[in-house]
Amino acid sequence: MQRYSGFSLVKHALSHHENWQRHWRNPTPKKRYDVIIVGGGGHGLATAYYLAKEFGVTNVAVIEKGWLGGGNTARNTTIVRSNYLWDEAARLYNHSLDLWKGLSQDLNYNVMFSQRGVLNLAHTLQDMRDVQRRVNANRLNGIDSEVVTPEQIKEIEPALDISKSARYPIMGASWQKSAGVARHDAVAWGFARGADALGVDLLQNTEVTGFKIRDGQVYGVHTNRGDIEAHTVGCVAAGNSGVLAKMAGLKLPLESHPLQALVSEPLKPILNTVTMSNHVHGYVSQSDKGDLVIGAGIDGYLGYGQRGSFPTIEHTLQAIVEMFPMFSRVRMNRQWGGIVDTCPDACPILSKTKVKGLYFNCGWGTGGFKATPGSGHVFAASLAKGEMHPIAAPFSIDRFNTGALIDEHGAAGVAH
């Protein structure tokens, strides 16, 4: 792999930037691998990268039915934060945040991680109580969360309307300064390039059509490019996890819903941070390109269509204009939908299954992007050792039968 640096930039300028190496190879599938990852999104690629880098498992294939990072990795609103309520979730997302901090250097790829902070607004007395409870829980877990007053909010984000005459006046907020945003595509490409350089085969346009299971042990997958063998298979397929589970004869407690986002025309810099409100139900940040990046609720019905409904867009923009009246005449440029795999307790599933050697990493629902490096890291550790990593262990699928749920509906940015 050619390393990127200021020097390489100068060197390639001499040849008019025409000789840059391709990011990754396009290999033909081998007959057998040690580990197969199904799903070439951010989480799958991160899993493959950490398997090769940290755990020395380099005979790995990532099988992707479309192109790398073309699903939810390309469709989210790029928010990274770790202010979750419960210890288990806080550990997982904070582990991820720690990895985010050094990710660009680690991957030698600029993922444009910008720690500009996240405000979670409170509009009612109960919101304020919830914010205080969450901040206290965060601080006990070593997360840099604090409660801020409307005046402090105005200093952080001057464009916000904190007037008392607002329809839903802002009473305060939680503020996580170390949170921020990252460039979503670069994350997928960086992990893909890093994994490829360590010998991982990235198989695009390869669709898994079934699992090879004998005596309760998985020993490979059927694909549209022939059978591929491996005794360890990790499924990281987000919205399509349920379809894969069905092929293996398993059932998951997931429901796949469309979740939309939209971006405006590019504006001069106006937002300093990420602002989220669970009450009026919208969240917004500004990309480095200048677009307002806006998201809101899921459509309540099941859908695999990667598009959402118009009433949801209208509702979203009502919330944005409620928080930022000055945006009322900003024009929206593009809108799209992704398929999120929501879990009943708004926490992911990182788990073994009844089929030996078959693992699932899914159920990230509406908030998976922030966890990309952490999820990949702990899942890779679990696949390499055959035992779930201590951070991943509480997210076993068994919790839906034992009752040990981790209810993060309050900390999830999107109600579902």
Added chain:
Amino acid sequence: MFHIFCPYCQEYREEEEFHPSGQAHLVRPADPASVSDEEWGDYLFFRDNPRGIHHEMWVHRLGCRKFFNITRDTATYEILETYRMGEQPSITAANAEVRREQGVQTADGGWQTVGAQPENSRLNEETPS
């Protein structure tokens, strides 16, 4: 935007009047105290989540406020039928393809939704354009 036929109001109304309420035809265990943790967890949390034909419960929230069922394709979003609580779907994943073959083209080139509602036949007639 869905245009949903409420089987109680006997009218098409816009999606915003309705609210989806999850998978249809779930049966609560008759004696919850005697089922195992597995069975109870399955009843509470585990759902079909198919890509394709799905039976789901909706409520006509801003209309008659009654619950009813919809058979819908989760990939194309096509609503195939709506039916009242207590009734069984006439279209299922097993017979959907057969029904589709029996369907008819509409004048504008689309495929006629098998809504099993009387006024659907009128949609098939030629309309002056």
